[in-house]
Amino acid sequence: MTEYLQVQDIHKDFSGLKVLTGVNFAVREKKRHAIIGPNGAGKTTLFNIISGRFRASSGSILFRGQDISAKPAHVLNRQGVSRSFQITNVFQELTVLENIRSGVRSRNGMRYNFFRKPGNHPRISERTEAIAEEVGLKEVMHMPVNALSYGQQRALEIAITLSTEPELILLDEPTAGMTREETSQAIRMIDRVTAGRTLVIIEHDMDVVFSLADTISVLHYGKILVSDTPDLIRNDQRVKDAYLGEE
Amino acid sequence: MISQKKAPYLVIAALFALGILMPFVIKKYHLNMLTEIIVFALYAVSYNLLLGYAGLLSFGHAMFFGMGAFTVAVSLIHIPGLSIWNAVLIALVLTTAVGFITGGFLLRHKGAYFALLTLAFNSLFYAVATKWHKITGGDDGLSITRPDLHLGFTTIKMAALTNFYYVTLVVLGAAIVFCWYFTKTAMGQTVLLMRENEERMKFLGYNTNISRLILFTFTGALAGLAGAFYTLHFQFVSQSAISVDMTTTVLLMTFVGGTGTFWGPILGAFVYIIVQNYLSDITDRWPLFMGLIFILMVLLIPGGLSQIILSIRDLFSGKRRAGKQAAAEEPSS
Numbered sequence: 001m002t003e004y005l006q007v008q009d010i011h012k013d014f015s016g017l018k019v020l021t022g023v024n025f026a027v028r029e030k031k032r033h034a035i036i037g038p039n040g041a042g043k044t045t046l047f048n049i050i051s052g053r054f055r056a057s058s059g060s061i062l063f064r065g066q067d068i069s070a071k072p073a074h075v076l077n078r079q080g081v082s083r084s085f086q087i088t089n090v091f092q093e094l095t096v097l098e099n100i101r102s103g104v105r106s107r108n109g110m111r112y113n114f115f116r117k118p119g120n121h122p123r124i125s126e127r128t129e130a131i132a133e134e135v136g137l138k139e140v141m142h143m144p145v146n147a148l149s150y151g152q153q154r155a156l157e158i159a160i161t162l163s164t165e166p167e168l169i170l171l172d173e174p175t176a177g178m179t180r181e182e183t184s185q186a187i188r189m190i191d192r193v194t195a196g197r198t199l200v201i202i203e204h205d206m207d208v209v210f211s212l213a214d215t216i217s218v219l220h221y222g223k224i225l226v227s228d229t230p231d232l233i234r235n236d237q238r239v240k241d242a243y244l245g246e247e
Numbered sequence: 248m249i250s251q252k253k254a255p256y257l258v259i260a261a262l263f264a265l266g267i268l269m270p271f272v273i274k275k276y277h278l279n280m281l282t283e284i285i286v287f288a289l290y291a292v293s294y295n296l297l298l299g300y301a302g303l304l305s306f307g308h309a310m311f312f313g314m315g316a317f318t319v320a321v322s323l324i325h326i327p328g329l330s331i332w333n334a335v336l337i338a339l340v341l342t343t344a345v346g347f348i349t350g351g352f353l354l355r356h357k358g359a360y361f362a363l364l365t366l367a368f369n370s371l372f373y374a375v376a377t378k379w380h381k382i383t384g385g386d387d388g389l390s391i392t393r394p395d396l397h398l399g400f401t402t403i404k405m406a407a408l409t410n411f412y413y414v415t416l417v418v419l420g421a422a423i424v425f426c427w428y429f430t431k432t433a434m435g436q437t438v439l440l441m442r443e444n445e446e447r448m449k450f451l452g453y454n455t456n457i458s459r460l461i462l463f464t465f466t467g468a469l470a471g472l473a474g475a476f477y478t479l480h481f482q483f484v485s486q487s488a489i490s491v492d493m494t495t496t497v498l499l500m501t502f503v504g505g506t507g508t509f510w511g512p513i514l515g516a517f518v519y520i521i522v523q524n525y526l527s528d529i530t531d532r533w534p535l536f537m538g539l540i541f542i543l544m545v546l547l548i549p550g551g552l553s554q555i556i557l558s559i560r561d562l563f564s565g566k567r568r569a570g571k572q573a574a575a576e577e578p579s580s
Contacts, residue, residue: 078452
């Protein structure tokens, strides 16, 4: 059986610094896969490679059986891959609505149109509003981003990621910097909005990982130490030694 | 009450109506100036789409302006019986093609490298215009006569300034209105979003390189259209139309008016042409005084005249101002 997303022997060197040294894992369709690992293990680098920001030094990534490792980010996005960023990466000067609409209209083929206004398109407006509601930002839709709270900005980060209707969602530490309460709220929201889609999530917060993920990979010094279900990962001695035990 | 959505259209209609009345109100000397202002307004608006909206600082916009200006002159001289429309059309096609090709080279680089490359390209075009004497007239320039405008049922004599003024008002006015509309369209918004956060746009399915190339080509064609009317207006073109000075002119107009609003550069063109005309009547050293004015303006009001106007408006509508401040202060608390 071919996997939905298959990462095969990915290596990445940054001018001599070997960050990834042969990463392998696979994700089944409509499952949630978490990648954990200590700081500097190469998690974000791995995401940058899957999402088309960087190219791997070697190795391949198969998405629905097709090699996507040489494709640029915008092409991958059109094929259904969308990612969020660990450091909030939104359009700060614009309103929440304009932020979310940027992806919705892209998905609806309104990227470079010289004559039509995206605001006049009912399907785009409806979808934009629906996404804002899903992540709990409907009340602040007309506010500029820089007037939002940190938690709201993180929710917007996810809303923008969802705005192109992706099939494969990559979330890079969605709860980074959040309080306990914000985190549990965010988990519920992520659980809701990613239902029925394939999710790969990088996370530090073990509560998030164990409550969301169907499978977990532990990335340790550029390699996957082990991939398994949360229960087995929790009791794996290698993981305890390498990561959990250190905390 | 007038809805916010309709208000700009009313302003546009009022400006056109005012434009139509002008020949009955002002002297020929001033009508001449007004025609020139409209030409430069389009040139400045096209430049601000690059600078203000896309954040691209180009020192080569005159190559499109000059290309449009020369194309009209050369085709009117070499193709007997060519109509005004076709001459302008040839200029548009050529500047679009040049924009697309040069854009392909220039846009590989960003920031200072992009700016320097545009300067180099502009100098190249200037050198060609100077040395290719046979076609461009070199230092002597080219003189033309505006052909009459055939509309099928009637012929409008273009030698009369009033008639040419109306054609300029309608054609270039429409082009400026389209530019304004463009800023609201999907493509216009894409340009703005890219200036805000190009990285994120890539992860939303936008090909940012293509977007920039489309915008660059579009603004090049608009500058070419302005250049075409520049030649038709003066019935003369020389290498100054394609010189780096012509780029500096549009840069100053845009800065004087302000890059932050759509209408700022139009105001900039208006003020620039008027000040230049009056100063050059008084003294031959007018460029010196123009330079001093600009230095002071950039130092004291970097947002340009439109910033002053917006500040005054905010002063009178205290409510709006209070709202803005609240929004600005919130994140820091």
